Amino acid sequence: MNKVDLQNEIASLYEQRNMLVRARSEAEAKNSGANGNNANEVRKNGVSNSTVSLSERAFAEFSKIGVPDQRFEEWKYAAPKLFKAASAQGALSAELVIKNAMVLTVEDGEFIIEESSNPNMLSGVTVHLISDDNFETDPSVAIAFESILEKKNLPFASLQTAIEEYTIAIHVTGEIEVPIHIRYITNSLGALLISTPTVLLFAAPNSKVTLVEEHVSHQPGNTIVTSLTSVVAQSGSQVNYIKVDHGTGQKSIAHTTADVFSNATFNAYTACLQGGFVRNDLHVRLLEPSADVHMYGVSVLDAEDLADNHTVVDHVAPHCTSRELYKGLYGGKSVGVFNGKIYVRPDAQKTLAYQANHTLLLSDSAQINTKPQLEIWADDVKCSHGATTGQLDEDALFYLRSRGIGMQAAKQLLTNAFVGEVVDRLPVTEVREFVQQHINNTLHVTEIEA
């Protein structure tokens, strides 16, 4: 695959989608012709003559950048790897099973109802599949998309908005203890690009929910899989958002946005476990006072893996707190990227914002590119950032070995201690154990250079 192939594929996917929507719309018009139903203002499909559709606007936005290359700063490190064939075999990845969870399964971009839980299984949660010419049935969906479109420099998020055919809208009104587990599975061997349904999570005031998004591929391949998730955490709500990438054979490009309102808590946990190629854009806005945001990340890479985490924390309102901690373990010839932007807007006085990115390089050929970017317009704030990169501490290793602990076990202890600060915080036991197991396996098979 090269850039031209991908661009052609994208143009054809967009054209296919438009044809599909046009056909559907014409059929609909015939059926309801007598009623003169033309309430298409909020439609996404573009058949309305009076407004430029969301899809068209999104495609126009995508076209400004197109498929990004190295010259585009935000994709400086990831772009060169986008067209590189995955070197690893599609290793069969362990299965993440979360007891009692509400499971939603998306396979090669299609929602698979037979492999999903009953959408009504939890009281206080509704799940709707909304075809994108039916947004008027749920006004919050249109608002969410408007909010996504406001964001610039996210070519794949725009692309997905332009070409995806339906949306999974999850409304949470109660305090939900069992997690909602969305599995995005890639099996397709030949596809160049798969666009998964966009997920919109609306947490009503004082509700509570945990969303786990698992991206996994079981087959070797180079398919680019885009996903888009938008969270709205209304006042007093608590949202745990977990994203886990594992398995090889896909190139996962995900954009997650969260809008956090007064007294709401948004906790994000991002785990990149040998995903081959994972690009995450996580954008969080703190829109009302006393919003509280935690963002934790752990990347465990080997071979020629790439994990690129771009985060944006946008402090719009005063008296809000954000804490961000990303940790990486990079072995082989893997490449880690961390880019952390923090904006503190003029009104966001009394902001507390912390950011840290710490990396252990387990081999001489692994690399990390880390870049904090803080832009602060308010004057009464506390913001800090820090980044460290290193190898395992020799003195600590010797201390452990001098107590009879073998080299490999000593390295595991120290490495687990390093990532433990993030892993131990994962709020779903099964996910925590899954990530821990993966780290143990990786450390076991990775030849760590002392």
Next chain:
Amino acid sequence: MSSLIEIKNLRAGIEGREILKGISLSVQPGEVHAIMGPNGSGKSTLASVLAGKSEYEVLGGSVEFLGQDLLEMNAEDRARAGLFLAFQYPVEIPGVSTANFLKTAVTQIRKFRNQPALGPAEFLALMREKMKLVEMDQSFLSRSLNEGFSGGEKKRNEIFQMAMLEPKLSVMDETDSGLDIDALKIVADGVNTLRNSDNAFVVITHYQRLLNHIVPDVVHVLWDGRIVKSGGKELALELEEKGYDWIKAESAVEA
């Protein structure tokens, strides 16, 4: 009786600089040897070389430990065979709890020694018993290893580990540095309790005061990488009184 450790003409250095210039020392089971000497004489280097710290380069000589060539063994195998170094500066390891660390160490050592593994309850009971020896609070078990411990707590933790690992030979590298008199007494009492006819201690120290509590059988004076004088416990008192200058003068004359 055969020696626990037999050091012959050991020469070692770091970054091309020779620090130990020919040390010979033989320790029998049941003995306590004190090694004293001024700063820079090579005391800590000796401890590090014996424990197997890789920065140090052995330039010559031999060390036999329980009949094995110690210098051929890596650090973990030395510990498993029964050598213990009480560090002058115990390393802080955030994120690794004292209990987890000890569990790993004891498990690996017992496996090496062909002893059955301890169950969780047995292990906990053992830790509780050994902590009493140095009056350590149980809350230390769940805390990160040495992180935020005071100087005295770190040294007590070293003796606690010694008690857990049951070494044959313990090398104590300036365990008394940074200890107040109460902590010094706790540490010394702990060591005295662990003393028996099978094990031995090499106590490295600047000052005589620790030796009031851990009474040595032999005192050696290390100067410029060599043992220049050996004697009974009264030698330590003499050093305390007169300092090291007379030894330096004496050894200069001999040289």
